[in-house]
Amino acid sequence: MLPLNKPAQKLIKPSDTISWISCVRRVWLDKHQTGDFEVNAFNQLLIDIGLEHEAAMLAKLQNQYDVHKANSVKHTHALMQQGVAVIYQARLLDEQQGLIGHPDFLIRHASGQYQPADAKLSQSEHKKSIQIQLGLYRRLLDNELPAIVFLGDGRTVTLGDEINPLVDDFIVSMQELLSMPQQPAVHYSHSKCRICPYYTHCRPQFEAKQDLSLLYGVHGSAASHLAKVGISTISQFASSDLETLPDAPYLKGSKRKHRSILQAKSYLTGEIFQLNKVELPEGTWVHFDIEDNPLTPTRERHVYLWGFLAPPYNKDNFEAIWTDDETEDYPGWLDFLTKMDGYRAQYAPLVFAHYSNHERSTIKKYAQRYAMQNDATVQWLLGHDSPLFDMQKPVLNNLVLPLQGYGLKDICKHPALVNFQWENEESSAQWSVVQFSRFLDATDAREKQRLKAEILGYNRDDVIATRKLEEWLRHHFM
Numbered sequence: 001m002l003p004l005n006k007p008a009q010k011l012i013k014p015s016d017t018i019s020w021i022s023c024v025r026r027v028w029l030d031k032h033q034t035g036d037f038e039v040n041a042f043n044q045l046l047i048d049i050g051l052e053h054e055a056a057m058l059a060k061l062q063n064q065y066d067v068h069k070a071n072s073v074k075h076t077h078a079l080m081q082q083g084v085a086v087i088y089q090a091r092l093l094d095e096q097q098g099l100i101g102h103p104d105f106l107i108r109h110a111s112g113q114y115q116p117a118d119a120k121l122s123q124s125e126h127k128k129s130i131q132i133q134l135g136l137y138r139r140l141l142d143n144e145l146p147a148i149v150f151l152g153d154g155r156t157v158t159l160g161d162e163i164n165p166l167v168d169d170f171i172v173s174m175q176e177l178l179s180m181p182q183q184p185a186v187h188y189s190h191s192k193c194r195i196c197p198y199y200t201h202c203r204p205q206f207e208a209k210q211d212l213s214l215l216y217g218v219h220g221s222a223a224s225h226l227a228k229v230g231i232s233t234i235s236q237f238a239s240s241d242l243e244t245l246p247d248a249p250y251l252k253g254s255k256r257k258h259r260s261i262l263q264a265k266s267y268l269t270g271e272i273f274q275l276n277k278v279e280l281p282e283g284t285w286v287h288f289d290i291e292d293n294p295l296t297p298t299r300e301r302h303v304y305l306w307g308f309l310a311p312p313y314n315k316d317n318f319e320a321i322w323t324d325d326e327t328e329d330y331p332g333w334l335d336f337l338t339k340m341d342g343y344r345a346q347y348a349p350l351v352f353a354h355y356s357n358h359e360r361s362t363i364k365k366y367a368q369r370y371a372m373q374n375d376a377t378v379q380w381l382l383g384h385d386s387p388l389f390d391m392q393k394p395v396l397n398n399l400v401l402p403l404q405g406y407g408l409k410d411i412c413k414h415p416a417l418v419n420f421q422w423e424n425e426e427s428s429a430q431w432s433v434v435q436f437s438r439f440l441d442a443t444d445a446r447e448k449q450r451l452k453a454e455i456l457g458y459n460r461d462d463v464i465a466t467r468k469l470e471e472w473l474r475h476h477f478m
């Protein structure tokens with residue numbers, strides 16, 4: 001047990017940085033509530049891979065040094081007093097500053113002092129959360145030695161005094177938050193809030209206040225700015241005058257403001273606003289979507305599935321290039337290019353429709369990965385007359401919809417919009433990565449087949465969804 005004067009919850013921990021960077025209310029709630037949240041499957045996968053990375057680092061260090069595992073703050077101090085070479089899962093506490101931390105390793109330096117070291121999946125030491133966490137360990141050790149990071153790409157880097165200002169800001173902010181009796185006032189952030197465990201706690205509060213940040217395209221800082229001139233609810237914003245509406249952060253220029261005012265009206269009434277006539281390219285459309293795994297050992301994204309839906313766009317017309325693992329990455333890429341040539345020969349002029357920029361940027365990355373920028377098919381795909389068509393563009397450029405996000409699923413699943421439902425309700429891009437990881441780990445052939453069929457089914461529904469979106473746009477807005 002820790003000899004604490006403060007309850008453990010009120011101590012500042014390096015792991016608080018993740019919540020703190022995301023949202024100050026989130027870290028306040030972490031410290032003031034006793035919510036026990038289930039970790040979702042994707043985050044669990046990240047935790048598991050992180051633990052594997054830590055275990056690999058531990059094995060490496062064990063090959064070189066005598067490694068001792070600590071089981072308490074007192075034990076960590078005793079091991080440091082003994083001068084052991086490496087302490088695994090060290091526990092450090094500074095009651096005066098209210099800091100506690102568990103660095104993966106403490107490594108004895110030639111000076112006799114210890115350096116904190118952490119294994120991190122990230123490929124960059126510039127991530128704010130890594131810098132603050134390692135900086136806190138340095139603060140707890142109270143010496144001048146830099147901290148060591150074993151990064152996910154195999155590099156070992158050090159972080160020294162340059163990270164001190166960040167650590168100071170974090171500690172001051174955390175001390176303020178810990179002393180606050182009420183949760184801090186914040187704004188809604190669609191990207192952060194919808195994946196936050198406190199979503200159901202905060203969301204009704206934002207709705208009750210009609211917080212402007214609930215609107216797509218209205219940043220929290222714009223909401224704060226507009227509140228100062230008396231526009232603090234969606235209703236007030238919806239009835240505001242475009243001519244006199246002041247500029248606000250990320251909300252400048254009449255085009256953007258006009259769109260945001262319509263977004264407010266759409267939020268209140270469910271009405272769809274058409275800004276311009278939708279124009280779609282001529283040709284034979286083939287719908288296209290990829291599934292890729294960011295969690296490969298090299299951290300180079302591996303596309304395990306390139307999926308297509310060609311005319312006449314029935315379920316049976318779904319085609320896919322599948323690779324079992326990243327050792328088949330290159331043949332999979334070549335099969336994709338061959339497939340493209342086949343469609344080009346069959347359907348000229350071809351429109352290769354996808355949603356968002358991810359597919360195009362992935363083709364670009366693969367061309368770079370295999371030094372194929374001059375390949376004729378690659379040049380056709382990425383050149384001036386590219387057949388690739390991002391369907392998010394006609395939506396964002398021409399329509400204001402009663403949505404908070406303009407992702408494919410937001411639009412397609414909405415009953416008043418495209419109203420297409422995926423067969424597997426819980427499927428998503430992260431779900432697909434989790435299923436693929438299970439596929440990689442599975443040893444039973446039938447289980448592997450089952451998982452593959454599930455992933456293929458999800459991708460098939462993705463390309464059917466973009467087809468349904470195309471039909472919806474043609475039917476209502478052209």
Ligand code: SF4
Nearest residue numbers: 023026193196198202
């Ligand atoms: S739901 Fe949003 S506002 Fe609430 S704690 Fe989470 S990130 Fe912060």
